Amino acid sequence: MPSSSHDAPFAAQVLSEYASALRFGQLPEQVVRRAKDCLIDAIGAAVYGHEVAAGQAAIRYSEDAAAGPCAILGSARRVTPEAAAFAGGVLTHAAELDSLRQPGSGVHPGAALVPAALAAAQAAGASGSELLTALVAGIEVLFRIGNATRHSAEVRGFHAPGLTGPFGAAIVAGRLAGLNAGELRRALGIAGSLGGGLLEFAKSGDGGLVKRIHLGRAAQAGVTAARLVKAGFDGPSSVLEGKYGFLHGYCESSDASRLTAGLGEQYETLTLCLKRYACHIVAHTPVFAAQRLRAGHDIDARRSDGRRIASIRIEGAARLAANHDIKAPQDQVLAQYSVPFCVAAALLYDADDPATFGAALLDDPAVRELAQRVEIVPTDKTGLSTLTRITLDNGTAYEQAQADFPGCPSDPLELDQLRAKFVRLTRRLGDRAATLFERLDALEHETDLQWLDAAPQGVRT
Numbered sequence: 001m002p003s004s005s006h007d008a009p010f011a012a013q014v015l016s017e018y019a020s021a022l023r024f025g026q027l028p029e030q031v032v033r034r035a036k037d038c039l040i041d042a043i044g045a046a047v048y049g050h051e052v053a054a055g056q057a058a059i060r061y062s063e064d065a066a067a068g069p070c071a072i073l074g075s076a077r078r079v080t081p082e083a084a085a086f087a088g089g090v091l092t093h094a095a096e097l098d099s100l101r102q103p104g105s106g107v108h109p110g111a112a113l114v115p116a117a118l119a120a121a122q123a124a125g126a127s128g129s130e131l132l133t134a135l136v137a138g139i140e141v142l143f144r145i146g147n148a149t150r151h152s153a154e155v156r157g158f159h160a161p162g163l164t165g166p167f168g169a170a171i172v173a174g175r176l177a178g179l180n181a182g183e184l185r186r187a188l189g190i191a192g193s194l195g196g197g198l199l200e201f202a203k204s205g206d207g208g209l210v211k212r213i214h215l216g217r218a219a220q221a222g223v224t225a226a227r228l229v230k231a232g233f234d235g236p237s238s239v240l241e242g243k244y245g246f247l248h249g250y251c252e253s254s255d256a257s258r259l260t261a262g263l264g265e266q267y268e269t270l271t272l273c274l275k276r277y278a279c280h281i282v283a284h285t286p287v288f289a290a291q292r293l294r295a296g297h298d299i300d301a302r303r304s305d306g307r308r309i310a311s312i313r314i315e316g317a318a319r320l321a322a323n324h325d326i327k328a329p330q331d332q333v334l335a336q337y338s339v340p341f342c343v344a345a346a347l348l349y350d351a352d353d354p355a356t357f358g359a360a361l362l363d364d365p366a367v368r369e370l371a372q373r374v375e376i377v378p379t380d381k382t383g384l385s386t387l388t389r390i391t392l393d394n395g396t397a398y399e400q401a402q403a404d405f406p407g408c409p410s411d412p413l414e415l416d417q418l419r420a421k422f423v424r425l426t427r428r429l430g431d432r433a434a435t436l437f438e439r440l441d442a443l444e445h446e447t448d449l450q451w452l453d454a455a456p457q458g459v460r461t
Helices: 011-021 029-049 053-064 081-093 109-124 128-148 160-176 181-191 210-231 246-250 281-296 318-324 332-337 339-348 365-371 415-425 432-441
Strands: 067-071 309-316 374-378 386-392 397-402
Touching: 011 128, 011 160, 011 181, 029 053, 029 081, 029 109, 029 128, 029 415, 029 432, 053 081, 053 210, 067 081, 067 109, 081 109, 081 160, 081 210, 109 128, 109 160, 109 210, 128 160, 160 181, 160 210, 160 246, 181 210, 281 309, 281 318, 281 339, 281 386, 281 397, 309 318, 309 339, 318 374, 332 339, 339 365, 339 374, 415 432
Parallel strands: 309 374
Antiparallel strands: 309 386, 386 397
C-alpha cells in the first residue's frame, strides 16, 4: 500500500478516477439491470416507509426544511438536496426492507445511495442514464470499501452502514453534481469524517429507532460532501488506508487490497441483494426455511395437540447468537432484529407481507410465546447459512438448510417478482404503482427526473 513518499496512488484517488470515467454506454446490460433493481426496490421501500414509525418521524422532522428542488420520496413536497437525502434514507430503511450486498459487508446501497442520487439528480437536472451511471459508480466504490472492512467494524460496536454509506453517497452525489476525479477524491476525504452509528441500540433494550437515522445521515453525508467540495473544502487522500484513516480507525481487521481489487474488470454491482422480508437480513434464511417447512409439512404453529411445535433450533454463524438472539425485544426495531421473533412471526403469519413485521409484532402474545421456544446455536457456519430444525411434541422433527433466498445474487428476482414486490410496497399509490414501476424500469430513456417523487395522487406533503 502507499507509503509517505506516495510511490503509488491512494485508493481514494483510484476509485475517484474510475467513478469519474465511467460511462453509461460501457455498462453491461446485466449491470444496468441490477442498478435499476436497486433503484426500484429502494423507491418501493421508501414509499412503504411512510406507513411505519421511523418514516413518519422523518417526515415530521423534515417539516421545517427549506423549500428546494428535490422530492422527499413518497411525497410531493420539495426541499433542499440534503434534507431530501436524509428523509429518503430514513424512509428507505424505515421498515428494514432496503437492499445490501451478499456476502454481507456492512453496506446498504438502496438507503444510502438512491436518496442521495435522486436528490443530486433533481438538483442538477440530470437524466435517467446519468443517475444510473452514478449509482453504479457509487455501488462499485461502496461495496469495495465495505468488503475491505471484513465486516469487522461491528466487532467494535459500530453500525457499519452508517460508516460506509457516506463514501458511496459522495461518489453518487458528486458525479451528478459534475465533480471531476480530483474533486471526487476530495469528497471521499470529507465523507470519511461524516460517518457514524453505534450498535448500542441492539444491546440496550431501547432506542432502536436510532438505527434508521444512520442511513438517513449516510445519504445526507454524501450530498454534503459534494457540496462542501464545491465550496472549497478538502479531505485527506489517504482517508481509507492511512494510519489514522477509515480502515484503521473503525475496523478490528481489514484488507486494503480489496479497496480497488477488480476495479473496472469485475462489477461488484452484481453482488446486490434484495431483501424479501421486512426484517434483518440474518433472519432471512431461517424465515425462508420456516416458510418452506410450514408449507411442506403442514405445520400449524397454533396447534395444541401432539403436532404442537415443541422447539425450534437454528444453527448459524456466531454473529446470529451474539447480536440477534433477542427473546424479549422492547421496541419494533429490536423485534425485526430478533431472529426468534421473526421466525415465530413467519410460522404464524404471512412473512411476505411487510405488515407481519410491523408495529403489531411487538405486542403479539402468540409471537412472544413461540419465540421463547426458539434456540439460536452458534456454529462454524458463515454468512447467511443456517440450519432450521422444528421439532413437534410427538417427536417428529423437520429441518431445512438454507444458504440463500430469492433476491440473493445466486437467485435474483425476476422482473415479475420485482414488480409484485414493488406494487405490494407501494399500495398507498393505488393504480399509479404499476405505471410508476414501468417508467422506473425504463429510466435510462428519461431526459429529466423532475417528475420522480413516488407520491400518491393529490398528496401535497
